[in-house]
Amino acid sequence: MNSRQNNTKISEFSLIKKYFAPFAGNGSFELRDDAAEIVPSKGMSLVITQDAIAEGIHFFADDEPRLIAKKALRVNLSDIAAKGATPKYISLALGLGRYWSETWVAEFAKGLCEDCTTYNIQLTGGDTFTTGAGYVISITAIGELPSGQYVSRLGAKPDDALYVTGQIGDGALGLLARQNKFDDLGNEDKSYLINRYLLPQPRTELSQAILKFATASMDISDGLVGDLEKLCNASNLSAIVEVKNIPFSEASRRIMESESNYLKTALTGGDDYEILFTVNPVDCDAFENAISSMPFPVKRIGTISSGQGVKVFDTEGQVIEFDKTSYDHSGESH
Ligand code: ADP
Ligand code: MG
DSSP, X not given: OOTTOOOOOOOHHHHIIIIIGGGBOTTSGGGTSSSOOOOOOTTEEEEEEEEEEXXXXXXXXXXXXXHHHHHHHHHHHHHHHHTTOEEEEEEEEEEEOTTOOXXXXXXXXXXXXXXXXXXXXXXXXXXXXXXXXXXXXXXXXXXXXXXXXXXXXXXXXXXXEEEEESOTXXXXXXXXXXXXXXXXXXXXXXXXXXXXXXXXXXXXXXXHHHHHHEEEEEEESSOHHHHHHHHHHHHTOEEEEEGGGSOOOHHHHHHHHHOTTHHHHHHHOSOOOEEXXXXXXXXXXXXXXXXXXXXXXXXXXXXXXXXXXXXXXXXTSXXXXXXXXXXXXXXXXX
């Protein structure tokens, strides 16, 4: 069946019952009620976040629905992890594209169910509607953390060390690879980067260390430099970053070596879903000990100072000038 054709007659009620109810969590009455009841654990606060992804903007019409579902979930899990919280519940608003098909929904639900199992998350409910255009998926995620310990963007202090997880720029370069922009890129690098773009890896394993050690934290979704500006503005401070300390993948390095302008793409492009956070310098040793067995890199890339703005130094010690520092969905340049 062509996945762009709506040649099914299944009702909304049956769609929910068949594909989403089987993995709905406790308190959701198998998705047969108006709402769901959540009982927070004792002494815990709930942390809530929402991110939407739209066909043609965040994913391509012919991307695998299983991966679209995982991306829609994982972009939210990245925010939850950045706050030092553990993900618990999601609610799903599923906007069916004009040419939606049952096959697409079945595959989408399969991907979402797989990730709900992987990350131990309960589906509590949602809404299903048609958009009249492409598919749109909005997920609201709820996590838990000990009351009073929420880690915001506002808490950085002068001299705090600045850290990032993972490798910066893979998402933005992966999008270009997905669009066949790199003629000379080897197949292995290409599939590595495309996979990084299609399937973010939320750094959920880091949330406990964030909770314990981070003074400020946020997830990087619109580009490292622009998101660091947001953290600095929220904390009313500035930051200095050195490119030589920023972690890049081998595949990204090869692209930047062939065309140095892609460094700026890597530093300002979207879709990283890594965590950017600050740690008081007296806690850095204890923090680095605590995270020594993380399954991904965590690197110190710079320092917070008084004043305003973000300065990025290249490997020759020169300040890099950016025309724009982040991806903005309003279409405005920053
Ligand atoms: P109503 O319109 O009466 O509010 P709905 O028909 O929208 O109810 O939803 C019925 C049930 O199905 C609710 O429990 C709702 O949370 C759930 N639901 C609807 N759409 C989805 C979805 N895409 N994913 C998960 N649960 C859903
Ligand atoms: Mg109702």
